[in-house]
Amino acid sequence: MIRIVIAEDQGMLRGALASLLELEDDLTIVAQARHGEEALALIQLHQPDIALLDIEMPQMSGLDVAETIKEKGWSTRVVILTTFQRPGYFERAVRASVLGYLLKDEPSDRLAEAIRRVAAGYREVSPELVFGFIREENPLTERECEILKLAAEGLSANQIADSLFLSHGTVRNYISDILGKLGVKSRIEAVRAAEEKGWISYRKDDPT
Template sequence: MKVIVAEDQGMLRGALSALLGLEKDIEVVGQAENGEQAIALIESLDPDICVMDIEMPKMTGLDVAERLKERKHPCRVVILTTFSRAGYFQRAMRAGVCGFLLKDSPIDELVAALRKVYSGGRAVSPELALTFWEAENPLTEREREVLKLAAGGLSAGDIGKQLYLSAGTVRNYLSEAIQKLEAKNRIDAIGIAEKNGWLV
């Protein structure tokens, strides 16, 4: 199988590529240090799988997965992350990601996951799977939007202007979000939502 490794940390990218290259059935055909590079390499080299970090400059791993899905590109995506956030996982599943693993997983686990994905399966780190399925995002799309803008420091009035809503309606959405997240206030609600990856 032909694999591309996309990871912004050079040392990790090199080590991962070298370890995967030791496997007889895996050929690392390219390395990318950001999401834009990953897209370009995937389109020019046509790999079977791209092993990708979530947090990368220019485009995140999830942005890349969504772009590939839009373009109906056959390259399968396996996400490697240090972030065990439910929101990331849910967005990854919607983007058609085939694997979701923690960066500190043993290399054997990654290799086994790649083989499973290559043969048409899906692979999720066992310690992540249960947590993720249980932690559903309670926020509606509009509540998420309002909270995300509030996280950027905008007032209810400014958020209203951006979303064509009255300041009172914005405050209602914020109040709903605070209640659903069992938060003390707006700042607390933003912190809870960000920690769970629900504002991505």
């Protein structure tokens, strides 16, 4: 029996996924989470075979959860569900050792089979998502992404400098480089452009 934790912030979709997968004789849902932090706690508690994660959730994204699972060395294998064909997301998923990366509109039988294959150690990726990754690579360095994520969370240049133990001038130079690479005129435009391509993600407060 393959044990699964589902994390999806939309209640109706989460329930539908659980109901469909429970129809399979060899799959069982051990817990359901409304956001990333709850998912991480449930994964630690149940140690499931599979974590089925929405890519964009409040508090922690599916990719944040996947990266934490890898960092902690847990055995749970990750299947990401997404509606976004963004190259940066797929790039992060590969780095986080995510084995399943699928579009949400995949048929239920395809999802069930993908879960079985991931549980057995195989990789399952929707072809459209691979093509998106090939089209465009992230031009930002790791430090530039880090600074842009802090800017997205509302920190000023001075606050970013304090947070990263950098000088204010160094942060301003980084931001100038970021704007140039992305071809935009403001930090707001830079955040929007990088997020749309999946090159950064940051914690969003749960609206509920």
